[in-house]
Amino acid sequence: MLAQHAGAARWSYNYALGRKVAAHEAFTTARDALLDGIPEPTPEQVAAAAAAARGQVGRMPSSIDNLKAWRAERGDDRAAVEGVSPWWHTVSSYAISSGMRDADAAFHAWFDFRAGRRAGRAVGYPRFKRKGRSRDSFTLYHDVKRPTIRVVDARHVLLPRIGTVRLHSNLRRLIRLQGRDELQVRSVTVSRQGGRWYASILIAHPAPAVKPTRRQTAAGTIGVDLGVKTAATLSDGTVVPNPRWGSAAHERLTKAQRAYARTRRGSANRVRAARRVAKVQAQMAEQRTSWIHQVTTRLATGWATIAIEDLNVAGMTRTARGTLEQPGRRVRQKAGLNRAILDVGFGEFRRQLTYKSSWYGAELVVVDRWLPSSRTCSACGWHNPDLTLADRTYRCGQCGLAIDRDLNAAINIAAAAAQTTDPSREGRPTLARTKPARTPRDGSEPDTRDERDPEASYRVPDEPGPATAGPGEDAGRPPPNRWRPPQPSDRLASHTPEPALAS
Ligand SMILES: [Zn+2]
Structure with missing residues (x-):
């Protein structure tokens, strides 16, 4: 089920990216055509050509635009309607929308990097995901009206469409917050790494006022x-x-x-x-x-x-x-x-x-x-x-x-x-x-x-x-103390909540 959802997210990412790349290529073609007769265009001329090209081809489709376009052509294999993804009803709709959001994020990162608004390592032009090559992941968002994600107990989490998933690590810390009614799950991102599946649970809760001991x-x-x-x-x-x-x-x-x-x-x-x-x-x-x-x-x-x-x-x-x-x-x-x-x-x-x-x-x-x-x-x-x-x-x-x-x-x-x-x-x-x-x-x-x-x-x-x-x-x-890893007898280390949520 997890692999199927990750596959659906990959598909929708590629679908959305395809639409975005096509729009971007139409834009650059239109802009270059406008600049064709000018041997060395000034930055003002380039900006004017870009604005005119944007007027011609329209704006880059957002994930909402892409979702709308997808709904019109998705098809449905239950009713024998042909389309680009007639299987869509077998996975959570959040897997589809998370792929589309990721495509938005990939383009934003590239734009921001090119404009110098983004620090850190270089971001390349967004690339299509390939099965087995790209990292498998998808995000399920919390539905406010109909809560679908729930921490069942310290070892299980309930995911929409997928069901109850047994975890390797422990969710004691989350359970404690849930018991105090302070827990609000925002989303769960499931990803595969080295043959293992990881769930990163994003939560919102009021920051507790902790004083040092x-x-x-x-x-x-x-x-x-x-x-x-x-x-x-x-x-x-x-x-x-x-x-x-x-x-x-x-x-x-x-x-x-x-x-x-x-x-x-x-x-x-x-x-x-x-x-x-x-x-x-x-x-x-x-x-x-x-x-x-x-x-x-x-x-x-x-x-x-x-x-x-x-x-x-x-x-x-x-x-x-x-x-x-x-x-x-x-x-x-x-x-x-x-x-x-x-x-x-x-x-x-x-x-x-x-x-x-x-x-x-x-x-x-x-x-x-x-x-x-x-x-x-x-x-x-x-x-x-x-x-x-x-x-x-x-x-x-x-x-x-x-x-x-x-x-x-x-x-x-x-x-x-x-x-x-x-x-x-x-x-x-x-x-x-x-x-x-x-x-x-x-x-x-x-x-x-x-x-x-x-x-x-x-x-x-x-x-x-x-x-x-x-x-x-x-x-x-005295010689410097040697570092020792925390011992079981170590009072402070013994109640260490090892973050179960670390992905
Ligand atoms: Zn000195």
């Missing part, structure tokens, strides 16, 4: 420095090592992909090999998210304030290859760095920390991206202009502090967060937050945090707190 308040503020060598360093000295599952799984993935490449097109072996590749990819994604879940839950439940840096993930993972005229430098090294960053999943880390902080009453402070956290001494505020990525130890030229580079950054991040959240600190020296005057020549960003105005000054709060280390204290500093 006494233990969290006592713990105060923690600064988190996310890195590549070690995944995260906390300002209390805890080191969260990089899981590095990525590299082991990467080998398995390469093996599976090679096996796939050796198979013949259209053979049964090829289908099997493709399934194997998808499975390894899905496993990698699952391992990554479950690790991030462990770390972010621990942070959100352990402290009242969590400070992280606003890392430019898209910029950090951008390819270093450069252009033909300006080839990038250190392309191979950068490619390795990119993979490590993606393995750790910075973006996902921040996303989880954001919603979990609100669950547990913690406050997430995102410190400015241009804070010179790596170059500034966490004890006296001196800044080292010569620090490079290779220097693993920070040595202060003013007070003599020698401290792990990442720990120094984490302490600075915590201090910056304390300054932005504590109103009593007003009037104290503030952080210099200067944007860099130039961008690196080769287009790569070796360490975004350290690209800044060399004249910028930075001071940490002047009273010595637990987050600041005195001169020369590094020698007597």
